[in-house]
Amino acid sequence: MSILHRPSDETLAAFAVGQLDEGLAVVVACHIEADQESRGRLRELRAVQGALLDAAEPVAMASGPSPVATAARPEGASVEAAPMSEGMPKVLRPYGLGPWRPIGIRIAMRRVEVPGADARVFMLRAGPGISLPHHKHTGFEWTTILAGAYEHEYGRYAAGDFDEADAEHDHTPRVDPVEGCTCIVAMTGSVQLQGWLGRLLQPLVRF
């Protein structure tokens, strides 16, 4: 997997601190899971947090260690093996997934239930060679490619790549003619879809 498109430093920092809307964070997490370099950068940002903890001015605690703390034995090092669903990012395990629903010819969508998120999160699966609906939007549209690829004027986005689009973008991604494309998308604001496919999709996007 050779990843070309990554989140900006600010996006990754906001992710590291826990400031991102959870819907946007989930899409960033899907990219980080797939990308060794971003994982390394995230570790560095966490080290910044560690350094800031060391530099913090201590404030006296009102009470010492709670007796509860040491009443129980520390846990063993066992790590529970969670079941792996095939081809799905592990970071999606905590979330519910809706069923795949066809929303057009060779396009299907499934919801990712992210409680408390302002962004709407969904997975999109498109057949080889089709164009995704031409659209404009008012907020963010962040995408991580899970399989296959698409291409638009900013380049080709393949598995693991992260596409950080904002309201400036007005694009029509073309799906890879051989592999098709499956991606996870978080959207904030409203989207105006154009064309006949857009009119079909519109009621579904505004869920």
Added chain:
Amino acid sequence: MVSALALTADGKRKAGPVARGDWFVVLFDPNSLIAAIAHSGDRAAFAKLFDHFAPRVKGLLMRGGAPAELAEEVAQETLLAVWRKAALFDPAKASASTWIATIARNLRIDIARRETRSRLSQVYEILDDEAPEQPDETLSGAERDARVRAAMTHLSPDQYRVVELAFLEEFSHQDVADRLAIPLGTVKSRLRLALSHLRARLEDLR
């Protein structure tokens, strides 16, 4: 490591100045203390970790604008998690400070987003369990921390301040702008510059 363990071998807390001065800096070895908790449920080791880290977690959160009670709660919960999860601490992945800062962040997120049934802290835990980088690129957590600290000394005071505030979770970039009485755009550009400086320094040190 041996000497720090020997200090706590009698299972009692040593009397005297445990939290201040050079003497303490030399002897305070959080990795050994965490190991002592993992291996033998060493309460004296826990007390030392608590005395060192709980007030810092509390201080960091309060600096970020958290009320004292909330900061105290998070600090207590963080150290409780250190006790419970000591066996999961891996110095190859992160230094003790970084590990503890991460636990505090996850708890802070859980508490802040409690009503919304957030699962974000689970997402962070899943990512933390991911395999590390290529073996030849793997640094121990302590080495990575040392490099990051070295890189942070090269930030200008203005940049350091923006990074510091931007990394306190209570603060949005707008809050940082209000605090420093500078425009939002300046916060964003200063932060962007600081992060890219950090990145460049870290690449030099690689």
